[in-house]
Amino acid sequence: xxxxxxxxxxxxxxxxxxxxxxxxxxxxxxxxxxxxxxxxxxxxxxxxxxxxxxxxxxxxxxxxxxxxxxxxxxxxxxxxxxxxxxxxxxxxxxxxxxxxxxxxxxxxxxxxxxxxxxxxxxxxxxxxxxxxxxxxxxxxxxxxxxxxxxxxxxxxxxxxxxxxxxxxxxxxxxxxxxxxxxxxxxxxxxxxxxxxxxxxxxxxxxxxxxxxxxxxxxxxxxxxxxxxxxxxxxxxxxxxxxxxxxxxxxxxxxxxxxxxxxxxxxxxxxxxxxxxxxxxxxxxxxxxxxxxxxxxxxxxxxxxxxxxxxxxxxxxxxxxxxxxxxxxxxxxxxxxxxxxxxxxxxxxxxxxxxxxxxxxxxxxxxxxxxxxxxxxxxxxxxxxxxxxxxxxxxxxxxxxxxxxxxxxxxxxxxxxxxxxxxxxxxxxxxxxxxxxxxxxxxxx
Amino acid sequence: xxxxxxxxxxxxxxxxxxxxxxxxxxxxxxxxxxxxxxxxxxxxxxxxxxxxxxxxxxxxxxxxxxxxxxxxxxxxxxxxxxxxxxxxxxxxxxxxxxxxxxxxxxxxxxxxxxxxxxxxxxxxxxxxxxxxxxxxxxxxxxxxxxxxxxxxxxxxxxxxxxxxxxxxxxxxxxxxxxxxxxxxxxxxxxxxxxxxxxxxxxxxxxxxxxxxxxxxxxxxxxxxxxxxxxxxxxxxxxxxxxxxxxxxxxxxxxxxxxxxxxxxxxxxxxxxxxxx
Numbered sequence: 010x011x012x013x014x015x016x017x018x019x020x021x022x023x024x025x026x027x028x029x030x031x032x033x034x035x036x037x038x039x040x041x042x043x044x045x046x047x048x049x050x051x052x053x054x055x056x057x058x059x060x061x062x063x064x065x066x067x068x069x070x071x072x073x074x075x076x077x078x079x080x081x082x083x084x085x086x087x088x089x090x091x092x093x094x095x096x097x098x099x100x101x102x103x104x105x106x107x108x109x110x111x112x113x114x115x116x117x118x119x120x121x122x123x124x125x126x127x128x129x130x131x132x133x134x135x136x137x138x139x140x141x142x143x144x145x146x147x148x149x150x151x152x153x154x155x156x157x158x159x160x161x162x163x164x165x166x167x168x169x170x171x172x173x174x175x176x177x178x179x180x181x182x183x184x185x186x187x188x189x190x191x192x193x194x195x196x197x198x199x200x201x202x203x204x205x206x207x208x209x210x211x212x213x214x215x216x217x218x219x220x221x222x223x224x225x226x227x228x229x230x231x232x233x234x235x236x237x238x239x240x241x242x243x244x245x246x247x248x249x250x251x252x253x254x255x256x257x258x259x260x261x262x263x264x265x266x267x268x269x270x271x272x273x274x275x276x277x278x279x280x281x282x283x284x285x286x287x288x289x290x291x292x293x294x295x296x297x298x299x300x301x302x303x304x305x306x307x308x309x310x311x312x313x314x315x316x317x318x319x320x321x322x323x324x325x326x327x328x329x330x331x332x333x334x335x336x337x338x339x340x341x342x343x344x345x346x347x348x349x350x351x352x353x354x355x356x357x358x359x360x361x362x363x364x365x366x367x368x369x370x371x372x373x374x375x376x377x378x379x380x381x382x383x384x385x386x387x388x389x390x391x392x393x394x395x396x397x398x399x400x401x402x403x404x405x406x407x408x409x410x411x412x413x414x415x416x417x418x419x420x421x422x423x424x425x426x427x428x429x430x431x432x433x434x435x436x437x438x439x440x441x442x443x444x445x446x447x448x449x450x451x452x453x
Numbered sequence: 454x455x456x457x458x459x460x461x462x463x464x465x466x467x468x469x470x471x472x473x474x475x476x477x478x479x480x481x482x483x484x485x486x487x488x489x490x491x492x493x494x495x496x497x498x499x500x501x502x503x504x505x506x507x508x509x510x511x512x513x514x515x516x517x518x519x520x521x522x523x524x525x526x527x528x529x530x531x532x533x534x535x536x537x538x539x540x541x542x543x544x545x546x547x548x549x550x551x552x553x554x555x556x557x558x559x560x561x562x563x564x565x566x567x568x569x570x571x572x573x574x575x576x577x578x579x580x581x582x583x584x585x586x587x588x589x590x591x592x593x594x595x596x597x598x599x600x601x602x603x604x605x606x607x608x609x610x611x612x613x614x615x616x617x618x619x620x621x622x623x624x625x626x627x628x629x630x631x632x633x634x635x636x637x638x639x640x641x642x643x644x645x646x647x648x649x650x651x652x653x654x655x656x657x658x659x660x661x662x663x664x665x666x667x668x669x670x671x672x673x674x675x676x677x678x679x680x681x682x683x684x685x686x687x688x689x690x691x692x693x694x695x696x697x698x699x700x701x702x703x704x705x706x707x708x709x710x711x712x713x714x715x716x717x718x719x720x721x722x723x724x725x726x727x728x729x
Contacts, residue, residue, distance in 0.1 A: 021460055028467035035474035068645055092643035095517070228681060308644060308711045327642050362640040364522045364684050413681075 067098055069297055070133070070141045070312045072157060074214070074328050076203065077129035077194055083204055085214060086129075087328060088197040096193065097131055097159075100185055101167075106145035109152065110179045112168070119175035122168065123205060123212065128158040129194050134313045134323075134330065136173060138290040143180070148290045154178065155211065161191050172211025206375070210393040210423070215375040222418040224368045225326050225399065229412050230360040232304070234258075234268045234275075237356065240304040241266055241277050273356045274337050277303070282350035285318060296320035296343035299352050305341060306358045316426060318345045324359055331359060331399045332421055338428050363413065370417055372397060378420045378431050385435050386446055393423040400430060497654050505698070506657070507667040513650040518689030518710060519607050519639035521675060525683055529635045533582030548614070550582070550631040557625035564596070571599050571619055574626060583633065587617045592670050592694065597621055602674065605637045611674030611692050614685065637687070646710035649673070652691035655713035661706055662695065669694040669703065676707055676716065690716060 072094045075086045086093070113119065122128065136153040140146040154176075158168035164187050169178040201220055205212040234256070238247055242260040250257045258266040267276045286292045293315065300310070300322050313323040313330050322341045323330035332338040333355050341354040375395060382392065402417040420431035425445045429437075437445075501508065530545045537543065537552065544551045560570045568589070575584040587601035588609060594600045603615035610616075615634045620627050647655065649671045656662045676690040689710040696703050707716040 018457065021457070021464065025460055025464045025467065028464060028471055032467055032470045032474060035471060035478060039474060039477055089639060089642035090519075092517075095643060095645065228679070306712055361679060361681070361686055362520045363681050363686065364638075364640050 066141055066294065066297070067102065069307075069310060069322070070137050070293070071095070071098055072131035072133050073311060073325060074132045075129065075194060075197075076132070076214075077161075078126035079195075079200075081126070082202050084200040085203045085328075086194055086197040087199040087201075088193065089327060090198070091193055093190070093194060093197065094131060096190055097157075097187075100187060100190060101142075101182075104143045104180070104182070104185070107143060107180050109139060109143070109146075109150075109169075111176060112179045113177040114175070116175040119170060119177060122158060122170060122177060125158075127162050128160055128168070129191065131157040131159070134311065135315050136171060137312065137315075138293065139169075139178075140290045141293060142169075148288050151289045152176075152178065153289065159187060159191065161195075164188065164191075206379075208392050208394055209390055213375075213395050214397075216372065216397070217374055217376065219371045219373050221369045221371050222397070223327075224365050224370055224402075224418075225416040226363040226365050227359040227414050227416065228361040228363055229414055230306075230358045231273060231356050232358070234356075237268075237275055237277075237303060238266060240302060272335055272337075274335070274353070275303075275356060276351060276353050278349050278351045280349035282345075283347055285345040285347065292318070292345060293320065296345075297322070299343050299350065300341045300354070303341065303352060303354055305354060305356075306360065309359065310340065313339070314423070314428070319343070321428075326359070326362075326399050326416060329397055329399050329418065330421075331416060332419075332428070332430065333357065334401055338421075359414070359416075365415075372418050372420070375420070378422075381431065381435060382422065382424075386442060387424060387434065388446060391425050391445060393426065395420060395422045395431075397421070398430075497657060501657055501662070504662075504664040505666075506662055506664065508653060509668055509670065511648075511650040511653060511671065513648045515648050515651070516646045516673060516689070516710070517643050518646050518675070519643055520641045520711075521605070521607055521637050521687040522640045522684045523634045523637045523687070525680070525685060526635060529582070529633050533631075533633070536578060536582055538579045548632060550633075551628070552631070553628040554626060557622075557627045559625055560621065562624050567621075567624075568599070571621070571626065575601060575617065575619065581617065581629070581631065584617075590672075592672065603634060605634065605675065607637065607639065607675070608689070609674040610634065610676070610687070611672060611690065612676050612687065614677055615675075634685075634687075640686070644711060646673075646689050647691065647708070647713055649691060651713065652693065652708040652710065655708050656693060656706060656715070659715050661715055663697065665698045667696045667698060669696050673710065678709070678716070 075093050075097075076083055077086055078084070113122075123130075133155045136155040139150050139152045139154070140148055142154075152171075153173070154169040154171045156170040156172060158170060160166065160168075165181060165183045167180050167182045169180065170176070202217060204215045204217055206215045238258050242258055242264055245260065247258045247260045247266075250259075254270055256268045256270065258268070263279060263281045265278045267278075269275075286295050293312070296315075297312070297320075301307075309324045309326070310322050311325045311330075312320075314321040320343045321339045323332070324340050325331065331340070333340065337353050337355065339353065339355075341352060344351045344353075379389075379392075379395060382395075383389070397418050398421040399416040400419050401414050403415040421428055422431060422434055424434060427445065434442075434445075527545065527548055530550050533550055534543050534545075540555045542553045542555060558574060560574075561567045572589060575581045575587055578584060581587070583603075586604050588604055590600045590602050597620065599619040599621065601617040601619070602612075603610050603617075605615075612634075614632050617629060617631050619629045652671065653662070653668060662668075670693075672692045673689065674692065675687040676692070678686045678688045680686075691708045691710050693706050693708065694703055695706065708714070709716055
């Protein structure tokens, strides 16, 4: 009996100690998981949810121009039937985790590579990061490049170059056969003789002689503002306020969509998105996520330009970006800031290409265009880039919802971080101009 | 004795606390697990299953295509009529060449042999203008009407504007109708398009895939988008046949393979209708 009493006591004490310990452990788990939970919630809204859709990243972050040497002359090559950059993109799709070796950081070597006649070159409109080209790399790999060198002879290596810091990288590609691609480039249907000039942001293409370029026609289309309100603010009732030409839709205190009725321009601001992603790759992919969230039609949408916190996507017609009229020339521009993220976009969609009566127009040489800029007082050091883009030349009313527009080529220059057409830069008032003549100190 | 009672009370209290904590932990795991779906595609698949939509095996490989244009021009019918056998009675109306055979061509009763015979009939330029360019389409054909679609330099078409209907009666080819697209040329460069899977997902997202139905087949080809400035614009499209499980009715839907939008009924040929 006594023994039983003693055993009972021991059992009681042991179970009490066990229960105390168990409660400590359980409390620990709950505290631990609480922290975990809040972490999960954060990542869920930041990254896991950012679906990019069927069109892969590589369809948006795509090289747009292609160059190769023939008899000491560099040519810009184009073949619409084959779409060679697309072909290259397909061939290199399976490029996964591989060693990227830095082979040179020297500007002389970079120049040599640019003039090496044994390499053809593909260029992106602006620098992208390695993980957007090679799958399976860590997002933290922030090495950037904008030029791909494909050897026409030894095809086991691919060189990636960054015009901005003149670094050259090498990757092995012995598992990819580029023979057919190189052959197609050499036999492409259109070749324009060009050279390269070094400006503030890297190398720009110089059309040395006046060049004949195609005029394009498009039927445009426009989604109604309710489409964008629905995509960005949700289907819940958003409050609405119209003042003059613009209507402001807001969803609580954090999200706002401003619609300027005449210009098809929209500005969406989300004050909750106030963390600027730390990694460049994340900023690039997140910016695309937001652009896709707007619901803009995508077939011709490409990555166009990236600065530290500003990311621009443009519609492209063949190899050239289309600039929209007015102050906001971008189809979509995402700005990350500490007080909120904003997207400026335009609902004008160049929807259906229409045959042109084969008309071509002549564009002056780039040297001439640059000389005009210098003569107007702009300094070479402040000119980031100069390119040929397309702009709306004529708008013919067809129906209420759809216009037929004509797109014509024109020079566009980025000066101290701002894109404008050559004409606009030349016509800028002296007061405004002075702002762009000095070198920018904000590191644009 | 008192100490023992206190021990008992503590034990009971701690059991209670542990049960409470246990329930807390048991409830949180659903919140803890990171969002299960790493892709919306996976979600759509399960949603479609829940809606009792049966799908065939679908490729998720992207394709490519062009915006193509052809000038509206019926010149081809004159060339065609001079090339065809003299004993064919022809008429041309609505851009369609109607041909009836004064001496019908006998074909086999056996379906396999018959198809081979019809194919060789079509391939003969004396019988059908540019017949070699036309490819048999099982999905649209039946024993009285054999349908062929025109192959262009840029891929197969799927359009009433580029189609051959061979009419068979009592094991004889009696007549046919033909439409033909000439001078098809790209207006813009080659671009990637949606995969078959992507097209089905788009159809489902736009609520065009009814519950309790079965996708019978998907077909990739150029379809008419719009008529503009004397040309017809063609785009790559996915044509999808859907069978309603209850009524067994089959409906045909088309998805713009560039944008994923639904192409509205193409039979209404007004110039300014809203298109995908």
